[in-house]
Amino acid sequence: MSENNEKKGFFSEMIFNNPVFGLYLGICSTLAITTSLNNAIGMGVAVIVVLVLSNIAVSLIAPLTPDEIHIPVYIVIIATLVTLVGMLMQAYTPELFSALGAFIDLIVVNCIILGRAEAYACKNGVAASARDGLMMGLSYTFSLLAMSLIRQLLGTGILSFSNPMSGNEIFSIRLIPQGFEIPVFKTQTGAFLTFAVLAAAVAAIKLNSEAKEKAKALEAAKAKKKEAAKA
Amino acid sequence: MKLIYKPSPNYRSPQSTSGIMKDLTYCLIAVTIFSSLYYTMAFGSNLGLRVVLMMITSVASALATEAIWCKVTKQEVIKGVLTSYGWVTAMILTLMSSIKVSYYALAVSTVIALVFGKLVFGGFGQNIFNPAAFGEAILMNTFAGSNRTDILTSATPAAAMKSYGWMTTGDTFSTMMTSKGFGSLGQMFVGWYPSAIGSTSALLILLCLAYLVYRKDIDWQASVFYIGTVFVLSLVIGLLHGQGIWYPIFQVLAGGVLFGGVFMLTDPVTSPVTILGRIVFAVGAACFTLIFRLRSNMPDGVLYSILLMNMLTPAIDKMLEGSQIKDIAKLKKRAIIAIACMALVTIGVGAIAKTQSAASTGNPASVNEFAAAIPESTISWEGTDYE
Numbered sequence: 001m002s003e004n005n006e007k008k009g010f011f012s013e014m015i016f017n018n019p020v021f022g023l024y025l026g027i028c029s030t031l032a033i034t035t036s037l038n039n040a041i042g043m044g045v046a047v048i049v050v051l052v053l054s055n056i057a058v059s060l061i062a063p064l065t066p067d068e069i070h071i072p073v074y075i076v077i078i079a080t081l082v083t084l085v086g087m088l089m090q091a092y093t094p095e096l097f098s099a100l101g102a103f104i105d106l107i108v109v110n111c112i113i114l115g116r117a118e119a120y121a122c123k124n125g126v127a128a129s130a131r132d133g134l135m136m137g138l139s140y141t142f143s144l145l146a147m148s149l150i151r152q153l154l155g156t157g158i159l160s161f162s163n164p165m166s167g168n169e170i171f172s173i174r175l176i177p178q179g180f181e182i183p184v185f186k187t188q189t190g191a192f193l194t195f196a197v198l199a200a201a202v203a204a205i206k207l208n209s210e211a212k213e214k215a216k217a218l219e220a221a222k223a224k225k226k227e228a229a230k231a
Numbered sequence: 232m233k234l235i236y237k238p239s240p241n242y243r244s245p246q247s248t249s250g251i252m253k254d255l256t257y258c259l260i261a262v263t264i265f266s267s268l269y270y271t272m273a274f275g276s277n278l279g280l281r282v283v284l285m286m287i288t289s290v291a292s293a294l295a296t297e298a299i300w301c302k303v304t305k306q307e308v309i310k311g312v313l314t315s316y317g318w319v320t321a322m323i324l325t326l327m328s329s330i331k332v333s334y335y336a337l338a339v340s341t342v343i344a345l346v347f348g349k350l351v352f353g354g355f356g357q358n359i360f361n362p363a364a365f366g367e368a369i370l371m372n373t374f375a376g377s378n379r380t381d382i383l384t385s386a387t388p389a390a391a392m393k394s395y396g397w398m399t400t401g402d403t404f405s406t407m408m409t410s411k412g413f414g415s416l417g418q419m420f421v422g423w424y425p426s427a428i429g430s431t432s433a434l435l436i437l438l439c440l441a442y443l444v445y446r447k448d449i450d451w452q453a454s455v456f457y458i459g460t461v462f463v464l465s466l467v468i469g470l471l472h473g474q475g476i477w478y479p480i481f482q483v484l485a486g487g488v489l490f491g492g493v494f495m496l497t498d499p500v501t502s503p504v505t506i507l508g509r510i511v512f513a514v515g516a517a518c519f520t521l522i523f524r525l526r527s528n529m530p531d532g533v534l535y536s537i538l539l540m541n542m543l544t545p546a547i548d549k550m551l552e553g554s555q556i557k558d559i560a561k562l563k564k565r566a567i568i569a570i571a572c573m574a575l576v577t578i579g580v581g582a583i584a585k586t587q588s589a590a591s592t593g594n595p596a597s598v599n600e601f602a603a604a605i606p607e608s609t610i611s612w613e614g615t616d617y618e
Contacts, residue, residue: 182339184373193347 044141326429468581
């Protein structure tokens with residue numbers, strides 16, 4: 001029973017509280033870098049690391065921070081972490097670093113990270129904040145993967161993934177024959193189209209489940225009324 | 232006295248939407264038949280058949296898209312497809328494309344045009360952009376690589392003129408017309424030259440305009456003001472550079488001015504509500520067309536000028552808001568100021584354009600020599616008019 005609840009919570013956090021498609025946070029980098037699976041996973045991992053560490057640091061430091069300067073303090077923490085991650089990526093995964101370009105540095109101003117620090121980490125304990133960071137990072141990565149899967153497949157016809165450390169190809173499959181790819185999905189137009197469709201799908205799922213819940217609540221209320229009438 | 236018991240709006244015109252679309256379809260079929268005949272006579276029956284097959288591909292994918300959309304959104308399929316008029320979009324899209332576009336690219340562009348250009352906005356009557364122009368922009372920008380290279384046709388007049396920046400001397404112009412095989416301006420008026428599939432025959436398109444206006448399907452103002460503004464402004468620009476009467480005539484005949492002006496600019500959904508607004512809209516589109524031709528790196532500016540003016544439609548409506556009877560003098564003044572500003576900017580852009588002739592720039596001359604040295608049929612397509 002409890003496991004079931006946990007699973008449902010995981011799913012709902014991935015879909016309903018999805019930062020990109022549900023809350024429309026961090027869209028800029030999502031639109032820009034989702035041209036390939038490699039980029040998406042690299043960016044996702046970088047964001048997860050920064051998000052978890054910044055949430056932990058913020059939850060530790062929040063009780064000591066005066067209210068007037070809390071945003072600069074958080075920004076300094078986040079910027080330090082992003083610089084660290086960027087330097088590590090430049091050292092160990094140079095190809096990925098050059099592919100992502102400025103968007104590694106722009107994690108600093110990614111709304112998800114400051115948003116979670118402001119909305120969650122500064123009010124909660126270390127363990128809860130770390131878990132929140134991990135969940136948010138995972139659902140951000142999940143959105144990046146969904147976008148880049150669609151865009152890479154339709155835009156180039158090939159699904160491929162290579163080891164970011166060595167640059168060796170791990171797998172590469174051509175699913176759409178040559179000449180039948182739709183190059184618009186490689187461009188920013190395609191990014192916006194994909195984003196719009198996925199965001200609409202998430203909104204539709206949300207609406208649907210809300211309607212179901214309402215119907216359930218109505219039925220429950222009716223049943224109660226009947227019981228009351230009987231009594 | 233005859234009383235009308237319907238709620239407003241009470242149509243003044245006896246013509247219904249389905250009637251308009253029927254007449255429009257007839258006109259587009261006529262244009263298709265003409266261009267199929269042209270390609271059959273000029274390049275062989277393969278290309279003539281290709282025109283028809285492209286049309287069928289596009290229309291079939293449009294109907295399939297709308298049927299699936301109706302099914303998914305739980306509407307009545309047959310009624311939904313018949314009142315959405317997707318085939319008109321598909322036909323205009325095909326006629327705007329070049330003969331080299333692959334069937335696959337055309338089908339995908341049709342689907343994208345209908346879904347993202349029309350259906351997501353709420354279907355027919357709700358779209359912001361002309362769906363056919365939207366699809367053509369997608370087709371031109373992203374499927375250029377998948378064009379069939381084995382189909383050999385010569386350069387279009389618009390693309391050839393673009394190599395001189397749409398501003399050249401009369402001598403260079405007449406050399407260009409003969410060396411590329413476009414013939415005379417009269418031949419261009421009839422439409423016997425290669426260009427986008429459906430935009431060649433000025434004669435046929437003007438007949439379509441006359442028919443549509445006679446049947447009260449469209450207002451004459453938008454088309455006439457568009458074509459007229461292109462003519463007048465390029466006449467002024469031509470005079471500033473000492474060009475003859477051939478310059479404005481060529482500006483009107485080449486590329487998609489006539490086709491866009493008659494079939495796309497008159498779309499009631501994406502143009503302003505009032506007649507005055509439509510005039511401002513048409514003049515603005517004409518100015519953008521000339522500016523794009525003279526200053527951008529696209530061969531022709533018709534497509535993007537229409538898309539841009541679609542975007543400005545709400546602004547034009549806002550500008551001309553008010554009582555159409557009481558405030559008409561004030562509104563007319565506003566419209567005239569807007570038109571004058573746009574015309575002045577366009578003339579200014581035209582005035583600073585440099586005249587390029589074969590002698591003054593090295594590159595086009597060598598292109599011409601190159602063109603003269605090899606047989607006409609092997610010169611490959613240099614771009615599409617609408618790009």
